[in-house]
Structure formats: C-alpha cells, structure tokens
Amino acid sequence: MSSLITLITDFGIADTYAGVLKGVILSINPSCNIVDITHQIPPQDISEAAFALMTAYTYFPTGTIHLVIVDPGVGSTRRPLLIEAENYFFIGPDNGVFSAILRKPGLKSVIELTNTEYFLADVSSTFHGRDIFAPVAAHLSQGCACSQFGAPISDWVLLDWPQPSMVTAGEAQGVILHIDRFGNLITNFSRDFIKRVMGNRLFTITCCGAVISQIIPSYSHAEPGELCGVFGSSNYLEISVTNGSARDRLNARCGDMVKITEVDLDKNIA
Amino acid sequence: MSSLITLITDFGIADTYAGVLKGVILSINPSCNIVDITHQIPPQDISEAAFALMTAYTYFPTGTIHLVIVDPGVGSTRRPLLIEAENYFFIGPDNGVFSAILRKPGLKSVIELTNTEYFLADVSSTFHGRDIFAPVAAHLSQGCACSQFGAPISDWVLLDWPQPSMVTAGEAQGVILHIDRFGNLITNFSRDFIKRVMGNRLFTITCCGAVISQIIPSYSHAEPGELCGVFGSSNYLEISVTNGSARDRLNARCGDMVKITEVDLDKNIA
Amino acid sequence: MSSLITLITDFGIADTYAGVLKGVILSINPSCNIVDITHQIPPQDISEAAFALMTAYTYFPTGTIHLVIVDPGVGSTRRPLLIEAENYFFIGPDNGVFSAILRKPGLKSVIELTNTEYFLADVSSTFHGRDIFAPVAAHLSQGCACSQFGAPISDWVLLDWPQPSMVTAGEAQGVILHIDRFGNLITNFSRDFIKRVMGNRLFTITCCGAVISQIIPSYSHAEPGELCGVFGSSNYLEISVTNGSARDRLNARCGDMVKITEVDLDKNIA
Known part of the structure; x- marks a missing residue:
C-alpha cells in the first residue's frame, strides 16, 4: 500500500x-x-x-x-x-x-x-x-x-487564534498572521469577514503607520514599488508592495496591528 | 503512468x-x-x-x-x-x-x-x-x-540574454550571470566562445578591479585562498577562490562586468 | 528494482x-x-x-x-x-x-x-x-x-576526530561538534563516555565562560531561558537554552572547548 x-x-x-x-x-x-x-x-x-x-x-x-x-x-x-x-x-x-x-x-x-x-x-x-x-x-x-x-480524548489543547473584531461601526481591527518570502503581510482579515462587515463599501487599510486605499486583484495591477492591498491565495487580505517587500517598506512584524476603516464618502466629498 | x-x-x-x-x-x-x-x-x-x-x-x-x-x-x-x-x-x-x-x-x-x-x-x-x-x-x-x-502561439516573450562581445581584437566583455553558494562568479563566457576568440592564446580576466591570470582545471589546482579562473560544470568561465568565496573577496554582484584580455607576450618579454 | x-x-x-x-x-x-x-x-x-x-x-x-x-x-x-x-x-x-x-x-x-x-x-x-x-x-x-x-583499497584517508579526554581525575575536556538550528551546542561527550568517567557522580559543564550544573532529561524540564545540559537525540551531551539559543547566549562556535568537572561534594558541604 x-x-x-x-x-x-x-x-x-x-x-x-x-x-x-x-x-x-x-x-x-x-x-x-x-x-x-x-x-x-x-x-x-x-x-x-x-x-x-x-x-x-x-x-x-x-x-x-x-x-x-x-x-x-x-x-x-x-x-x-x-x-x-x-x-x-x-x-x-x-x-x-x-x-x-x-x-x-x-x-x-x-x-x-x-x-x-x-x-x-x-x-x-x-x-x-x-x-x-x-x-x-x-x-x-x-x-x-x-x-x-x-x-x-476530548480535552485537547486549543490555541487562542487572533480573530478580527469591530472596534467601531466602520472600523475593524486585526493582526498580521504571517509574512511570506516576498514580504507580503498576510492579515487575519478573511475575504468573508470583510465582505460581511464592509459589504461593497470602500475601505482603507492602516498598518505600521501607513494608510493604504488601493485594493487590487493582483500584485501586477499596481506599479512596481506601490503599496497595495490584495486578497491573497488563501483568501486573506495581504498588504503588498508590487515587485518589492511590504515587510521592508513598513518594517512590519508578525502580530502587528492592522485596521480596516470604511471610507466616509460624504466627508471626502465635502 | x-x-x-x-x-x-x-x-x-x-x-x-x-x-x-x-x-x-x-x-x-x-x-x-x-x-x-x-x-x-x-x-x-x-x-x-x-x-x-x-x-x-x-x-x-x-x-x-x-x-x-x-x-x-x-x-x-x-x-x-x-x-x-x-x-x-x-x-x-x-x-x-x-x-x-x-x-x-x-x-x-x-x-x-x-x-x-x-x-x-x-x-x-x-x-x-x-x-x-x-x-x-x-x-x-x-x-x-x-x-x-x-x-x-508564435509571438512569445524573449528575454534579452547578455551575450559576450569583442571590444577590441584582443579583448572581450561579458558579465557575471550567477553567483553560486560557494561564491563562484559564473560569467557568460562559454568555453566555446573563449576557444573561438582566444584560440590557444593566453588571456587574463578582469573583474571588480582584480586581474586574474591563472586559469586552472579545478579549484584544487590553486592554493587555498587564491583567486583563479576555472571552466565550471556548465562550461562557463568562473572566477573562484579556492576554499573561499570570490564574491566576498571581490565584493561582486550579478551583472558586474567581466573582461578577458589577450596577453601580449611580446610586451611581457620586452 | x-x-x-x-x-x-x-x-x-x-x-x-x-x-x-x-x-x-x-x-x-x-x-x-x-x-x-x-x-x-x-x-x-x-x-x-x-x-x-x-x-x-x-x-x-x-x-x-x-x-x-x-x-x-x-x-x-x-x-x-x-x-x-x-x-x-x-x-x-x-x-x-x-x-x-x-x-x-x-x-x-x-x-x-x-x-x-x-x-x-x-x-x-x-x-x-x-x-x-x-x-x-x-x-x-x-x-x-x-x-x-x-x-x-586499504589506505583510505581518516579524519582526526576530536575525542574527549581526561585532564585530571575529576575533569574531562571535549569540544562543540555541531550547533543545530535551535542553537543547541552538541558536544563530543557521549552518554557512554560520561557514564564511564563520571559514573553516577554529579558534574558541572563549563563552556564559553558559563558553568552549568543542571543536567535535565529534556528541554522542557528547565524554565524558558534557562541554560542547561541535556543528552540529545544522538546521545551526546548538549548545552541548551530552553525555548532559546545556547549559541546566542554563549556566543559559542563549533570547536569551542567544553569541560565536565566532577562536583566535590565534601568541599560543597564544608
């Protein structure tokens, strides 16, 4: 066998x-x-x-x-x-x-x-x-x-797994779960979570002092060197730099906080 | 299957x-x-x-x-x-x-x-x-x-591959294609190219400010620590340091220029 | 086949x-x-x-x-x-x-x-x-x-393999053979050697200026961060830091000297 x-x-x-x-x-x-x-x-x-x-x-x-x-x-x-x-x-x-x-x-x-x-x-x-x-x-x-x-057995050990949570009606807080070889910052915001809390509304990502408003389908949709958000291959929101490293750009580490914030269009227009 | x-x-x-x-x-x-x-x-x-x-x-x-x-x-x-x-x-x-x-x-x-x-x-x-x-x-x-x-399809993408070229009758110019784990600098001078342009004439290698006149059959033919030229396992000219790293010695990087220059024996003798 | x-x-x-x-x-x-x-x-x-x-x-x-x-x-x-x-x-x-x-x-x-x-x-x-x-x-x-x-053939090459040796009746000298990914310092003191020379007597380990008196069955028997001695998976004495790196702690390198010294209980008691 x-x-x-x-x-x-x-x-x-x-x-x-x-x-x-x-x-x-x-x-x-x-x-x-x-x-x-x-x-x-x-x-x-x-x-x-x-x-x-x-x-x-x-x-x-x-x-x-x-x-x-x-x-x-x-x-x-x-x-x-x-x-x-x-x-x-x-x-x-x-x-x-x-x-x-x-x-x-x-x-x-x-x-x-x-x-x-x-x-x-x-x-x-x-x-x-x-x-x-x-x-x-x-x-x-x-x-x-x-x-x-x-x-x-039935009393196995469970890890506290960091879950994203809403901090206000228009803002959710999560963390960087993993940083890959390309320097992509993989957050714990799943596509499903974001869909549920943001619907189709626009949002920005805040991480390590940077605010990212560009969510794109793949790395190649931004110019080389641009910081952007992408839903990665495991369906988590990733922060990336096209042909570069978001880790190096933001000096980011696993566990660092990430926020997604609804864009207040009225405010922007006004 | x-x-x-x-x-x-x-x-x-x-x-x-x-x-x-x-x-x-x-x-x-x-x-x-x-x-x-x-x-x-x-x-x-x-x-x-x-x-x-x-x-x-x-x-x-x-x-x-x-x-x-x-x-x-x-x-x-x-x-x-x-x-x-x-x-x-x-x-x-x-x-x-x-x-x-x-x-x-x-x-x-x-x-x-x-x-x-x-x-x-x-x-x-x-x-x-x-x-x-x-x-x-x-x-x-x-x-x-x-x-x-x-x-x-027939309109595929082709990479510009760096080819060695003659700059004068007795001098050819190439680049470092790859640096391996041992710090060997693998150039784009193939054995065939060198044979064709240098025949059996002596030549020196210039790279990152160093001039190398010793072309040997294998690393072990030079003393430990010596800088030398070797035709490597893929039949490209490599710049090596026996039991050491040519990369570290010369602070070399991929793409750095390499020259091979015919030795003017008359000049040397005179 | x-x-x-x-x-x-x-x-x-x-x-x-x-x-x-x-x-x-x-x-x-x-x-x-x-x-x-x-x-x-x-x-x-x-x-x-x-x-x-x-x-x-x-x-x-x-x-x-x-x-x-x-x-x-x-x-x-x-x-x-x-x-x-x-x-x-x-x-x-x-x-x-x-x-x-x-x-x-x-x-x-x-x-x-x-x-x-x-x-x-x-x-x-x-x-x-x-x-x-x-x-x-x-x-x-x-x-x-x-x-x-x-x-x-019968005249093959043999490496001088560093063997531990007794320097006094109560002290043996060895070296670090290998440092693993976890920063464990694997010495050339085998379990058999120590058994033979120390019997069941207590001993301390000296390495890179540190004296270690704690020999434990596995890494988890010491508190995180503690320096200890462990018989590793190949039955050699290892110097370890629980959930940390003994290499980093002691700035140790392969070939560094290690001593094991019998504890003089009379002296300690007196």
Whole structure:
C-alpha cells in the first residue's frame, strides 16, 4: 500500500533531523511518499505551524497524513495526538498546533498515542518526532486503524487564534498572521469577514503607520514599488508592495496591528 | 503512468507555496515523481530562473516536465505557456523565463494554456502556480496531449540574454550571470566562445578591479585562498577562490562586468 | 528494482547542483527513491558532513545508498570511493568524510571507483558529484555488484576526530561538534563516555565562560531561558537554552572547548 505523508516542522534544513524522520518512515513503509511542506517554521512557533498547516492541508489528496512537529514541550507531559478529520489524518503534539482542525466540524476522532508497539524501541526524551510521530505515521500509512494507536480524548489543547473584531461601526481591527518570502503581510482579515462587515463599501487599510486605499486583484495591477492591498491565495487580505517587500517598506512584524476603516464618502466629498 | 515533474520557483522554502503545488499535482496524479530543482530564485528574478533552468534541464530523463514559476505578472494579461522541445516539456508564464529553450532548434510546439478544464475549479489572481501550472503539469504527466491544453502561439516573450562581445581584437566583455553558494562568479563566457576568440592564446580576466591570470582545471589546482579562473560544470568561465568565496573577496554582484584580455607576450618579454 | 539513495552535500539549495544530481540518478534508475538529508553542510566542511552522516545513516532501511558530496579536492588526485559496511553503501570522496564508518567493525569492502563505464560520458574536473558519484549510486541501486566499480583499497584517508579526554581525575575536556538550528551546542561527550568517567557522580559543564550544573532529561524540564545540559537525540551531551539559543547566549562556535568537572561534594558541604 502506497500512501502520502507531509511534514511541517521547525527542524530547519541544515541539521539531519528531517532526513532522519524520513529514514524512520521509509524503514517501516518503504513505498510511502513523503512531501516536505516546510521545515522552516521558526523554532517553537506553534502559531506559525498552525498557520502553515491551515493554508496547505486541503490541497493534498484525501487520506494524506499530515505530520506537524513543532514541539517545545517534548519530554514533558504534553500528549502525542492522532486526529482524523475531513478525510485527512494529523499527527503531532497536543499543544494547539491543530486548533483549526479541532475547531471545525468534521472531526472523526482524536486519539492519544499510547501504544508503544508503534513507537521506536528506544524513545528519547528530546526527539519524539523520530521516536513516536514518524513511526506512528508510517504504521498508519500501512493501513493500521486509528484505534490501534491509543484511546480517544476530548480535552485537547486549543490555541487562542487572533480573530478580527469591530472596534467601531466602520472600523475593524486585526493582526498580521504571517509574512511570506516576498514580504507580503498576510492579515487575519478573511475575504468573508470583510465582505460581511464592509459589504461593497470602500475601505482603507492602516498598518505600521501607513494608510493604504488601493485594493487590487493582483500584485501586477499596481506599479512596481506601490503599496497595495490584495486578497491573497488563501483568501486573506495581504498588504503588498508590487515587485518589492511590504515587510521592508513598513518594517512590519508578525502580530502587528492592522485596521480596516470604511471610507466616509460624504466627508471626502465635502 | 508514472512521470517526472521538476520545480523551479521563487517561492522559498519557509512558506507552504511549494508544498501546495505538490499537493495539487499529487491530487491529480498520485504516482507522479516531483523533484525540486530550486525554490530559492530571488523573488521575481526571471533571469536567474532562466539560468537555473538552462543549467539543469538536460540532466533529466526525456519526457520530464519542467515547471518554472517565477511570475511577477500573475493576474495580468501575461499568458500561461506549455512548450514541447528537445523531448522535454516546459510549463510556466510567458515572461521570457524559457528564452533559452525558445531560441534553440528543436522547438516542437508552444501552446497558450486556455483550456480551463485542466485548471483548478477556482483560479485566483495571485497564485497561478497552484491553480493553472501545477494542475496542467499533472494532467500532462498522465498522458494528455499538448494540443488539449490550448492553441499554438508564435509571438512569445524573449528575454534579452547578455551575450559576450569583442571590444577590441584582443579583448572581450561579458558579465557575471550567477553567483553560486560557494561564491563562484559564473560569467557568460562559454568555453566555446573563449576557444573561438582566444584560440590557444593566453588571456587574463578582469573583474571588480582584480586581474586574474591563472586559469586552472579545478579549484584544487590553486592554493587555498587564491583567486583563479576555472571552466565550471556548465562550461562557463568562473572566477573562484579556492576554499573561499570570490564574491566576498571581490565584493561582486550579478551583472558586474567581466573582461578577458589577450596577453601580449611580446610586451611581457620586452 | 526500486532503491533508496540519500544525499548529504554542501551544495546549498539556491543553485541547481542538487537538482542536477537527482536528474542524473533518475535518468539511470527512474524508480529510485531519493531523500535529501541535508545540502546545507558549510562549504568544504568535511567534519560537519562526517557528523551529519554519523547522526543519520542508521535510521535508513538496510541497503540504503548514502551519497556524501563535500569535495574540496575535486579534480585533484583524491580518490572516489564506494564503501559497503553495516548493510549500507556509502559513496563519495576519499577525504575522511567516511571516517566513522571506516573505523567501525562491519566494514565489508572499500572500492576505488575506476570503472568509467559507470560514469557520465564527459567527466568534468569540477563536479564529480554529477559525473561520477551520482551515476555510480544509480547503477548500484539497480543491482550492480560493488566489485564492478573498481578494485579494493586499504589506505583510505581518516579524519582526526576530536575525542574527549581526561585532564585530571575529576575533569574531562571535549569540544562543540555541531550547533543545530535551535542553537543547541552538541558536544563530543557521549552518554557512554560520561557514564564511564563520571559514573553516577554529579558534574558541572563549563563552556564559553558559563558553568552549568543542571543536567535535565529534556528541554522542557528547565524554565524558558534557562541554560542547561541535556543528552540529545544522538546521545551526546548538549548545552541548551530552553525555548532559546545556547549559541546566542554563549556566543559559542563549533570547536569551542567544553569541560565536565566532577562536583566535590565534601568541599560543597564544608
């Protein structure tokens, strides 16, 4: 049986940690297909890992096993989890990294991994990715049933996920969730949220002292160097500089506040 | 049917963009083999992507599909292309990134991708890699004929590719095309060009204020720390520092001018 | 026949060198599975490559072919090797990178690669990874016997590997072997060495001017920001800062000295 396992970790690519995961998986299931989503989650940054998973997992075939290993609590009492939801499987630590999955409808089972039969023989206290999560993923990819790995739990950890909110009738407040390689600032204003609160009314974006009134369909609709707003590929509002970096322009950081404000046309006209 | 798709992008490896491409491809053709050539093309740098493709594509099996996504014009009127040439397929934006392929003999067909049947159901205006190029590559890898994806065009975009030129009878001028991880400065002087213009005559290289008279077969033929010229693995003249970085030594950048000058032996002897 | 080849190189990921290796391998054996262990070995750093190999190779299935290409001597007289040991194969330059394998029992054969029939047709003097090592690995993965690639040698190159040593009865001296992405300082004090020389006696660690008396089972057993000692996933003593970077805290570098010193309880009590 061939199957697909994806990897999201904070291991980086200079050490052998990610390679070792793959060796462990292929030692158990040699025909498994392994896809790196990213190993560049900032060390111990559970929120960034949750964001990465959220933007990627639905693009994979049903049945895909998503392994997420950002695990500052390794070796403590935090539990190792296996989640079945929306025709996918998710394996990793119970530290909130799966919050988006756990909050959605479609949750089939949440199992605490306790059956050591599916772990490596020696479990270290510093690398459960290698010793617990990877071997469990490999055994699962061979067709083991979820229930074989442990017993269901219901008191999992959830992350406080920053939600945008209305501060006045015409103004909403959010944050920068993620900054991508291009320096695009990805906010937590979803297209749906903005549609709901702004309707078709014009709005401006305020972020790091800049006010942006230009919302365009794609980066190429602004002149090179122009600061603009775009609904990005994950349907969140992004602040971008065409052929440049909004991060550098605004000296922006993850978590910085972003506001969207309805344009008062009467005022403007008057 | 199993097939091979390679990826050259400017997505970097910290975001999930490259992983999402793979998810889309494997959702359509689960048995496809995907190889990363590089995701580290500098953002929007079409020339670097063209150089990367040029140095790599011929080393892959015939039938390989090379996906190149460096796409600053995404969402504008720039066309999405499928090219068949030299027993390979090339998919990406019509922005000049395929110039080397399009200029060579052996071009079989150049198709504008218009058949939305092979795109994802929702095509965003910011991520055609995911919504158009990856699904087309996946369908092609399953055996679809090129003609199914759209109609032929003949007015594709070509990049001005910097060619070396003679400035006097004994002197040629070129540029640094690329600087690699080792700090080697890869010039646009091909072995063939130098053979043609210099024959077997001695020459010196001038770059960033340094004059280099030592052309050696491999880095290890100079002492550690010595600046030298080497014909690199792609048969271009490289400026190198053995066990060091010519980039750092000369403070060199892509596009910097390089000269090769015939050595006037009479003058030297006198 | 499907087989597994791993890659450890200093090629980085911005150039096409690693992609080209894969193209060469797949052109010879299209069903070969290729796993990147790392391409981020610092340029020409044979010791770091040896360390990476040592920490990773045993986690792969028996029969795996480990390709290690950190090759400052390319184009010189350094020999290309194929090693069979412990049910694995190792291919790369004879520059000491395989020292750990060559020093262990279980060595089956060490072959100098001389049979050009298994090389690419044109062998450059700067990229034997592409022209010699990758094609040999691919042919080996198809079932060629080791003896077909060349003749045995016995005078291979060995690296001086830094061993910890006792400086007084109660004090041992070692070095930092590697610093990982998390800023953990991985020393050359193995768990076995410390067990042997310290028994169950308490000890402190001295490194870069800091004295560490807290040896804990995993990072999460110290408070965030605390400096501590941990036996890491490869069973070496590591100096860590919980949820932080010991490298940054101590301004530490590879090769820096580390001491472990027995705690004189009588003295402390008195």
